[in-house]
Amino acid sequence: MSWTTFYKVGEDVAGSSCYLICMSAPAVKSTDLYVRARLSLGNVFDNQGKEFIIAFMENNPNDENLDLFITTFSNDNVSVTVNSLGYHGNGFINKQFHVSRGSTTLVSVDIELRMEGSSLSPKGIVVQANEEIIVYGVNRQHYTSDAFLGLPTDVLGQEYYTVTFLPTTPKSYAQYAQLLVVSAFNDTQVQITFPESDDFSHVTFDGIEYHGGDTLNITMDRCDALQLQAEGYFDLTGAYIKSDKPVALFSGNIRAVVGVSSSSDHLVEQLISTDRWGKRFVIVPIPAREIGDYFKVVANTDATGIDIKCINNASIITSERIVLAKAGSYELVEMDPKSYCYIVANNSVLIVQIVKSDQNDDHDPALILIPPLEQYAAEYMFTTPRRTDGSYENFFLFVVKEEDKDGLRIDGVPFPSTIEYVSIPDTSLVAGYIAIGDGFHRFNHISPISVFGGFMYGRYAFETYGMPVGLRMAEINKPCSMTADEIGDGRDNDCDGLIDEELCTDVNAGQDDDGDGKVDEDCAMAWLDDWDEWSTWTECIQTRNRTCKVRSIGESYCPGPNNESMSCGNVETGIPREETTEGLKTLRVDRKNTSKYRRSLSSAPDDRKSSAVRNPTVTDAHDVLMWSMFGEQQQQQQQQTRERRVQSLVVQ
Incomplete structure (x- = not known):
């Protein structure tokens, strides 16, 4: 099988289009998971990408x-550039660095690049990399902060609705609802239609007032950022953004008091476009809360019906059906403390959770x-952010099928057995949370077809953040057409409402994983496992082993052999161990130049061959062979030893 993949990679600063990259892939064996995985990575729509504009x-x-x-799933040393391409004031940023799997780079951005008022400014920041990366931002000030998950340019859309909070508690500082549009391309035509709602009054931009139902038309170039604020105690939820090219949308509040308490915080999320909205949601309560929270639901279609069922201490709470009459209309719903809620809509909707203010518990x-x-x-991968003067208390909230909960892992370790799992009404799902420490974390399931939802929440005295740790970004809210499986x-290749739901490996062949009566369709990418360290060489015949650290179910797969051996010739055991501590030097020999020698390989899924000429005390390297050389007086003795070893190898 072969195919061609097309990517939309953006536009340069001058505006020249750079839309397509073509890759033709040769046929590969069904068992060659490594090759198939590498060829498929570029197609996935999710929060990982090679370019972000925020x-x-x-x-x-x-x-x-x-x-x-900024972090990455890639094991490679990924090159990253962060640049304010259109802004050249004192806050101009142009940084280059590298990042790899398990590491995170923090980039500090000057406050001059923060937007102010209702304004248009070239303060968009472009993050580019040669491999896929993960980006999230923290907009923090002392006692007011929030975070957002960055979305790459290949999943940005052309239609959005905003969501903000209606502030009602007077304060000496502004709590304005606000939206922010960032253009990814030059000459982008943007229309913003303001909500016809009793909670909205007007927005003033460039000396013109825009009221409910009015439309603001504007042309934006790459890296232009347009911020609009509803001055006063008003709500911008339901503003409709439409553009002729993809744009990024952020919305929230400068600050807001949420509920009856007096503490406030900045609110922000980067929003997903309407073509990626869904119909089923689970909301997990914020841990250790005594006052509950809110969630807000926004409709994309007229006559949208929403059903809500929650569980609280084994008690089921069913709400009356909510009907949103028009696209862009919304409802704010208050959750009881410790309630886990299942929400189902007949049309696609957008939902955000809004954590209440509470000075009594530092929320x-x-x-x-x-x-x-x-x-x-x-x-998912995530690194906990820092607060202005220390660390947050961090929580990971999750939703997963009950039958899959034992396969959850954090940093390669099963979730704690002390977790209290709560069954979600009318579903096969359970939910819960765990406290996690500072730093980099990886959350995964041992099966690539066992998906789960994940959210991060962090708190300290009067500083808080919350956001999803990641998500797919499939265009699930568009008419589905059957497509060839990659x-x-x-x-969703088979249009059954599920994405990559079959594990199509040799061991799992013929299994109907999604229960639709079909097998090996809409295939997930099998995990690639990682080798543990090589064991030390044994004596003649020398052998050593390594273990495949399994991340998947059904079978494991690590490229290469799990053991290797070599003969060191009769009774020759090489240079005595006590001699290897003096005058040690190394000579690197490329594996391809010694390929006429063959290892004895077992359980090797590939047919790579290479020399195994090694000193028993020398550490193995992947791409080079290490030969020990000693001081001037011992070189002749070692050369004779190497020659005897080479003679003992099998020549192809």
Whole structure:
């Protein structure tokens, strides 16, 4: 099988289009999971990407720098550039660095790049990499902060609705609802139609007032950022953004008091376009809460009906059906403390969770985008952000099928047995949370077809953040057409409402994983496992082993052999161990130049061959062979030893 893949990679600063990259893939064996995985990675729509364009909304006060966190799933040393391409003031940023799996780079962004008021400014920040990366931002000030998950340019859309909070508690500082549009391309035509709602009054931009139902038309170039604020105690939820090219959308509040308490915080999320909204959601309560929280649901279609069923201490609570009459209309729903809620809509909707203010338990507000069940993934990576003067208390909230909960892993270790799992009404799902420490974390399931939802929440005295740790970004809200299956392509190839739901490996062949009566369709990408360290060489015949650290179920797969051996010739055992500590030097020999020698390989899924000429005390390297050489007086003795070893190898 072969195919051609097309990517939309963006536009340069001058505006020249750079839309397509073509890759023709040769046929590969069904058992060659490594090759198939590598060829499929570029197709997946999710929060990972090679280019991001983001900006930061106004926060108050304005005296702390902004934070960008960047990490990657790639084992390669990924080159990353962060650049404010269109802005050349004192806050101009142009940084280059490398990042690899298990590491995170924090980029500090000058406060001059934070937006102010209703304005248009070239303050968009472009993050580019040669491999896929993960980006999230923290807009923090002392006692007011929130975070957002960055979305790459290949999943940006052309239609959005905003979601903000209606502030009702008077304060001396501004709590304005605000939206922020960032253009990814030059000459982008953007239309913003303001909500016809009693909660909205007007927005003033460039000296013109826009009221409910009015439309603002504007042309934006790459890296232009347009921020609009509803001054006063008003709500911008339901503003409709439409563009002729993809744009990024952020929305929230400068600050907001949420509920009856007096503490406030910045609110922000990067929102997903309407073509990626869903119909089924689970909301997990914020841990250790005594006052509950809110969630807000926004409709994409007229006459949208929403059913809500919650469980609280084994008691089932069913709400009356909510009907949103028009696209862009919304409802704010208050959750009882410790309630886990299942939400189902007949049309696609957008849902955010809004954490209430509470000075008594150190909870400030936060805005958290809730991904639909259809956009759950099987693996996430995340690094906890820092607060202005220390660490947060961090929690990972999750939703997973009950039958899959034992396969959840954090940093390669099963979830704690002390977790209290709560069954979600009318589903086969359970939910819960765990406290996690500072730093880099990987959350995954041992099966690539066992997906789960994940959210991060962090708190400290009057500082809070919340956001999803990741999500798929499939276009699930568009008419579905049957497509050819590509391994792990992140698409619903068979139009059954599920994405990559079959594990199509040799061991799992013939299994109907999704129960639809079909087998090996809409295939997920099998995990690639990692080798443990080589054991030490034994004596003649020398052998050593390594173990495949299994991440998947059904079978494991690590490229290469799990053991190797070599003869060191009769009774020759090489240079005595005590001699290897003096005058040690190394000579590197490329594996391809010694390929006429063959290892004895067992359990080797590939047919790579190479020499195994080694000293028993020398550490193995993947790409080079290490030969020990000693001081001037011992070189002749070692050369004779090497020759005897070479003679003992089998020549192809």
